[in-house]
Amino acid sequence: MTLNVAAVTVDLVLLTIRQGTLQVLLVRRGIEPYLSRWALPGGFVHDDEDLDAAAIRELREETGVDSSAGHLEQLATYGAPGRDPRGRVITVAYLALLPDLPAPVAGSDAAHAEWRPVDEPELAFDHDRILADGVERARAKLEYTPLATAFCAREFTVADLRGVYETVWRTKLDPRNFHRKVTTAEGFVEPTGHSVTRDRGRPAQLFRRGPATLLHPPLLRP
Template identity: 55%
Template sequence: MFTLRGPSLSVLLVRRGEEPFQGMPALPGGFVHADESADVAARRELAEETGLDSFPGHLEQLATYSEPGRDPRMRVVSVVFVAFAPNLPEPSAGSDAADAYWMPVEDASRESLAFDHAQILADALERVRSKLEYTTLATHFVESPFSIRDLQTVYEAVWDVTWDRANFRRKVLGTRGFVEPVEGVADAASTGGRRAQLYRPGDATTLHPPIPRP
């Protein structure tokens, strides 16, 4: 689960409240109920961890992890989803977690995570970084309407780079269907002193041409 917290890309972690790996940080998750699909279970878990009635953001399946011994309790196959949304609240720990919190991915990548969650986090982060190049994924990290500067903040946080503002603006506006202008302008405080044009997501789902990683 990713979101922007200030200028940083952050990931949702929980501190395990029971064995195995009691007290260690882990990615949130849980078991699928008998009457649920994996997708429904993922949305339920996210809603519980974020404290929202329902999860409002983007959710997609990442991969299946099935190495023997990945859970010392029993044979466990995990269907992992990656999710992202803007402006999420402070999380609330589920029944089996001692705590839940946001952590910048740069710090989380250096943590010793429970189970095989370090590998899962690395895979999820690469999925997000890759999809920014050729899809409109960045628009799921901001609330609509947004400024070009808001989108630039997403790219800079996810890729850990700094873009020239004029160059980034040309790339976004030169990509058909990426964004559409809307009525109104952003306030000067949020755009560094200028009242900037506001946009909403366009009708494209893939970017032509793509925006390559620097």
């Protein structure tokens, strides 16, 4: 038999959409191992702290964002024996979907943090794998939950929402069919009554997210 104890960390896969691409918040490592490599932000779980609480705390430390803004959920746990050369480390990864933050990353730890495209390879530790799992989870969840709205501001247009799907899925969707599906799916979005002109073209209605937690029927990937 053996020790059975390990260090426990929470790492975050923070996803957002900037400049039309899916991006993830990464930090540059300042210490060995993997010195100066990009890595997912994260830290140790405190002694009296629940895992969710640790994730919420890290999210605030890294982005200054309150967890109510976007969406935060547990992703998976990684604990292969050799994944950190310093010793046994169990990492509980969390996935967050966030709107493009209007306030720049102001927090203290965030000094070294930067948004990078998700296809950035060569992360420290097994973070490539964790990131890939997070992106795949996000892609799958857009199908049968209204979570795409977590990437949007509080009020958004149907085109904004379509942009989220197109970016995350890397596809083009028919604007007319997408509009029909989104507005007829029970509880997905509800109109605010306002409208805006985005760039060119006819002004669009503004929506906010509806009460549904599951999409009926789902929006399946093409």
